[in-house]
Amino acid sequence: MMAALQDNKTMLRFEGIPGEDAESMRRCLIQMGAKIESNNEGWQVDGGAFRRPISVLHCGNSATTLRLLAIQVASLAEPVMLDGDANLRARDHSIIVQLLQDLGVEVSQGSGPERLPLLIKGPINNSSVKVDVSKSSQPLSALILASHSLNQEVKVETTGKQVSQAHGELSKQVAQQCGMPEFDITLNKWNVNPPSEVKIPADSSLLAFIHLFNHLHASDISVELETKDILYPEVLDSPIQGKIDLGMANDLITPIAALMCLQNGGEIVGVAHARHKESNRIEKTVEMLKSFALEVEATADGLRMEGGQEVAAPTEIVACFGDHRMFMTAAVLATKVGAELDSPRCYRVSWPEFSELVQMK
Structure with missing residues (x-):
């Protein structure tokens, strides 16, 4: 712009x-x-x-x-x-x-x-x-x-x-x-004078879906980012457990919630504003993950999960509410148990190459 x-x-x-x-x-x-x-x-x-x-x-x-x-x-x-x-x-x-x-x-x-x-x-x-x-x-x-x-x-x-x-x-x-x-x-x-060349880094929040895929399939897919900008989610460099404040990385809510369900449980806090994203990302994460038999509790400013849960195949079409991050989380879970999802094109909003990840299984 x-x-x-x-x-x-x-x-x-x-x-x-x-x-x-x-x-x-x-x-x-x-x-x-x-x-x-x-x-x-x-x-x-x-x-x-x-x-x-x-x-x-x-x-x-x-x-x-x-x-x-x-x-x-x-x-x-x-x-x-x-x-x-x-x-x-x-x-x-x-x-x-x-x-x-x-x-x-x-x-x-x-x-x-x-x-x-x-x-x-x-x-x-x-x-x-x-x-x-x-x-x-x-x-x-x-x-x-x-x-x-x-x-x-x-x-x-x-x-x-x-x-x-x-x-x-x-x-x-x-x-x-x-x-x-x-x-x-x-x-x-002021006078607009942008540089003659600008390098646009990849959206590093998308790494969360690779983390989820790796956990589900015991794989070790890794992506080396050429640039780590101010938006890099450092939470992904630490164990996904305990209480995690995603106030500065609310795009990670849904895949991190799925990981907590499958791993050691925990609580996501500081994300009350996620109710105003593409969907009400707090309430809709609860609803979407429940389709895969993953139980999540909505709190005033986030989500709470018990660990050690097992993902199961949905019995109906999974609603993703036109939310690209909701869809990508559901699609990665579906690589393990199978599922039919709605909003099948919405991932292209942020990650056109996402289909290459889910086709690995």
Whole structure:
């Protein structure tokens, strides 16, 4: 996104294959005037100032794309509509809508069970704003990454206990690498100047599914990451047992819960905000794992598991709720006992090569 905002070319080199979330962002940026060519080396981005798209920006299943672009398009000062697939339409977007409104941006949205599309018309007019960081780091990240287009200083106050701090810190690092001054509590306009080449590391949280596969099949598949970034889940380097705080790594909830059931049991804490992911990842993890005869108890801020359980074949189609991490956990369990799963394409959001893992058995 930042590379698409400046006139020079930037080469993005990926460790692995970009998922559908990244493709959703790419598609939207092209609609706003960027040229992004895919080749054997990666993505060549040739950008410039964003322009109003002539049609709806469809964000697919990517809440990240929606939230980051929602603040960006406010700078166009013209109406822009953002939409998504059925799963994204059903998710709660109240935090980003509230942030836009608090910034003085006009927003209207779908009502009832579908919370999209959003119709957004800027510009940003207010000089101060409160940002709720208790459910997601992305609204603050979106504001930081869009601050290059501000027409006045904006004082930022965060409210609530911050979750996903590593993701928020990564967004600040990206902005600063692209020219943003050090961020304290105020944001000002700045010139976007990204590097000419950027290496995009693999999503290290996906290693949890390999850990689960190895346990189920007594195998020793290993993946050597070229780069360990700020998001690397160090919890995977230690025994999966006892009380584990996944507040900074909530994407690991479902596979770690499955591992705890099969190994020594334990408790996952600090993840109340996971109720606002692609699915209510706390309640739905309980429901999905129960299909495999794995008993999990939901708590106020996480999950509790007894160890030494045995996985069993489901008697019905396993519901994965359109959640890619839920599906991948279920698919790995199914390599042991067999199962029929719904949402069969959703893994492509984050890991297009996932099918290669489950086909090993």
